[in-house]
Amino acid sequence: MxxxxxxxxxxxxxxxxxxxxxxxxxxxxxxxxxxxxxxxxxxxxxxxxxxxxxxHAAARGMRGRTYTIGVLLASIRNAFYADLLEGVDARLRDTEYALFIGSSGSSEMEDQTKLIHAMVDRQMDGLILIAPAVPRSEVVRIAAGVPTVVIGHHDPSPAYDCVVNQDGAGVDLVIDHLVGLGHRDIAHLSHPTVRGSQWKQRPEHHVRAAYREAMARHGLADLARVVHSGYSDEGGYRGAMELLTSAHPPTAIFAGADVAATGVFRAAAELGLRIPGDLSLAGYNNTSVAALAPVSLTSVDQAGAMMGETAARLLLERLEKRRDRAVVMASTPHLVTRDSTAPPGA
Amino acid sequence: MxxxxxxxxxxxxxxxxxxxxxxxxxxxxxxxxxxxxxxxxxxxxxxxxxxxxxxHAAARGMRGRTYTIGVLLASIRNAFYADLLEGVDARLRDTEYALFIGSSGSSEMEDQTKLIHAMVDRQMDGLILIAPAVPRSEVVRIAAGVPTVVIGHHDPSPAYDCVVNQDGAGVDLVIDHLVGLGHRDIAHLSHPTVRGSQWKQRPEHHVRAAYREAMARHGLADLARVVHSGYSDEGGYRGAMELLTSAHPPTAIFAGADVAATGVFRAAAELGLRIPGDLSLAGYNNTSVAALAPVSLTSVDQAGAMMGETAARLLLERLEKRRDRAVVMASTPHLVTRDSTAPPGA
DNA sequence: ACCCCCTCGTGGAACGTTATACGAACCCTG
DNA sequence: CAGGGTTCGTATAACGTTCCACGAGGGGGT
Incomplete structure (x- = not known):
């Protein structure tokens, strides 16, 4: 009892x-x-x-499985990750598996490596890595021992499964929308590339490339401008400051992540620029922040919960040996227009 | 190699x-x-x-410790929890212990109970429970076997350590601030009480009681109004709608959590009320959302990171057998005034 | 030289579970 | 009713670590 x-x-x-x-x-x-x-x-x-x-899970772990699945994420603050987690949790809810989250606090390679090893040491049965910052070769090595799903990176491998978004299509939606409103001078806030990570196709790379292509498609290649100030509130602020105080400030900014867009709001407020009157702003991921009434940010929805659910499903298939071939699942994004975008000079 | x-x-x-x-x-x-x-x-x-x-952590777990610490939290979306986690992580960073987060997704008692047991089954060495929804007796039982720290609830016990905030003082700061601005009709958004949880002193109880006391102290006992619509965006929206469409709408709303305050923004926007012109709004916890430029919410800062660090420290003391008596640590809140509060009718 | 004690290293029995190998029934068929 | 298969249950050896009990060797003190 x-x-x-x-x-x-x-x-x-x-x-x-x-x-x-x-x-x-x-x-x-x-x-x-x-x-x-x-x-x-x-x-x-x-x-x-x-x-x-x-x-006794530890005793089980000595002989077989621990019925534990680990999720690695860079920052618990990114609301998009919470969407993903919700999906993962939903799929795992009525299985025997318990879900534990390892948050590296930062996207430092070293911290994440430590965390992944901690998960492996604890004999976790499966791993879901959300936009990992650790070198790709390391992930491949880990994945050889433990079923692994990578979310975000577009570099597939026979060693792990991938869940990604068709980022190119998402970017097209944003640029088409802004151009449709009459914008021509549209700048992009991106994330700096980490050296030595070996990931050639991080989401920010895809987004950046798609941005340039979309601009070119509209004959605006010359006006394309990218600032690599990082996906964070502070990064968005710095990038926006740089752009908005330049000789030719853009009329619209496309931030590669909602969290960076919030920094743009701050910069605009300090410079006395109204959004969307003086500056149109679009984000990416459609996180819960974007939906807040005072924010009301136009953003690209990635259906995070669905992606999370997919990742969990793929992992279960592997765990139950129902599949032994790696797959890539790509989902289609759609645009959510809100009050932060309008015709220029409206 | x-x-x-x-x-x-x-x-x-x-x-x-x-x-x-x-x-x-x-x-x-x-x-x-x-x-x-x-x-x-x-x-x-x-x-x-x-x-x-x-x-091999599992093998260790069979004989002794697993060098694993588990944190239980209700929702990964609450930014205040992220502050707490940051503190916990900072303290544990250069110890041998790994930190894993169990998020129940909801504050359902059943889910949380499952999660806590999952942690115990995996022989985790210590537990940090953030505002747990499971019955108090259950927590006491768990704590008898595993060193445990409870964050948030003010019900102490010889079985576990407590880290809390002096919520009464925090509420006083808010109400004094609003009254000082000239408000008299100040309503409060609270969280519904969970039946059968046995926790007599959840943070929302403390806040609610302190609200009534503070109002009485200012001779405004008759104007005190509490709506128990819940600490969530939706709850804030519903509660604000109820208040603002009543016969005597308040001139100020004090939300027990920032996340509820965001819902108030939405309600106000729908009703065509400007903040702070037509309605002053204050939150609680000073989460990162409150600091966002378009939000700029007056809120009570609880020093989440510090609380998290304290919790981790207390746990380590227990794990290393440097202490065997339960303690309660209470920290002092302070008010961060932003643009969401102003004199009535300003 | 004797005894005692301290230091450093080894043996080996747990810990709770899984999984393989095996044995004892039982049932069917010819 | 012998032979063969199926079904159900048990004995037992791992798995990788911890930690207690023990012993060998060496260095004083008398």
Missing amino acids: QPAGGSKRVTITDVARSAGVSTSAVSKVLRNAYGVSPAMRERVQSAMTELGYRP | QPAGGSKRVTITDVARSAGVSTSAVSKVLRNAYGVSPAMRERVQSAMTELGYRP
Whole structure:
């Protein structure tokens, strides 16, 4: 009945004794393996509930799986990651697996490496890495030992599965929208490239390239301008300051992440520029911040929850050995227009 | 050298063989236990680095500690929790402990109970529970087996340590500020009380009581109004709608959480009310949302990072057996005034 | 020279689970 | 009713670590 407060833990042996069977039998019931009669299953199960038995995950980890899945993310503050997590959690909710999050606090390579190893050391059964900053070769090595799904990066590998967004299409939506409103001088805020990460196709690379292409497609290649001040509030602020105090300030800014867009708001406020009157602003990811009434930011929706759910599903397929070939799942983004974009000089 | 990709893991036995000593000796070095000569330590350590040895956490978990600390939180979306986590992480950063987050997605009692048990099953060495929704008796039972720190609730216990904020003082700051601006009709948005949780002193209870007291102190007891629509964007929206469309709409709203305040913004926008012109608004927790330029919300700062750091410190003290008496740490809040509050009818 | 104690290292028994190998029934078929 | 297969249950050896108990060697003190 009671899960044994501070005293001894109820083990498989206790259950076996109480049910009058061997520990192997209990183990079989636990894993619902072959060769257990309905009668025995019944007895064992009632013994388990009566004693309040819970399997000892560490002991399981020594022999097989731990029924634990780890998610690595750079910052718990990025609301988009929360969307992803929600999806992952939803898919895992009624499985036996528990979900634990490792947050590196920063996107420092070293911290993330430590965290991933911590997960591997704890024998986690599967890993979901959200836009990892660790070198690609390291991820490949890890993935050789533990089923792994990478979210965000477009570099596929036979070692892990990928869940990505068709970032190119998302960027087209934004630029087409802004050009359609009459903007020509549209700048882009991007994220600096990390040296030595070996990832050639991080989301920001895709977005950046797509931005240049879209501008060129509209005959605006000369007006394309990219500032690599980073996906953060502070980065958005600095980038916007640089752009808006330049000789030819843009009439619209496309930020590669909503969180950077919030920094643009701050810069605009300081410079006395109204949004969208004096400056149109678009973000990316359609996080919950974008939807806030005082913010009302036009943004590209990536269906984070769906991506998370997909990632979890792919992982389960691997864990249950229903698939042994790596796949890439790409989803289609769509644009959510709000009050931060308007015709120039409106 | 290489951490063994998919093949065999390097174990303590391999290290022992390579160093020409017994496994017990290696174990001693690992735990830096008594009785190892500098010479042996040197040999073992170089063998470990050469082989790329990493201790198997699950195996450790069977005998002793797992060097894992779990944090339970209701929602990863609450930015205040991110502040707390940052503090916890900072304190644990250069210890041997790894930090994993369990997010229940909702504040459902059942989900949280499952998560806490998942942590205990995995033999985590210590638990930090942020405003847990599980019954108090359950937490006491858990805490009897695993060192535990509870953040938020003001109900102390000999079983666990508490880290709280002096919520009463925080509320006084808000109400004094609003009254000082000339407001009299100040309403409060609170969180509904969960039945059967056994926690008598959840933060929202403290805040609510302090609100009533502060109003009474200013002779405004008759004007005190509380709506229990919940600490969420939607809850804030519904509560504000109810208040603002009533016969006597308040001139100021004090939301018990910033996240609820964002919902008030939405309601005000829909009703064509300007903030702070037609309505003053104050939040609680001073999360990063409050600081966003377009939001600029007056809020009470709780020094989340500091609280998190304190919690981690208390836990380490317990883990290292430097203390065996439960303590309560309370910190002092302060008010951050921004653009969302102004004299009524300004 | 004897004894005692301290230091450093080893042996080996746990810890709770899984999974393989095996044995004892039982059922069917000829 | 012998032979063969299926079904159900058990015995037992891992898995990688910790830590207690023990012993060998060496350095004083008497």
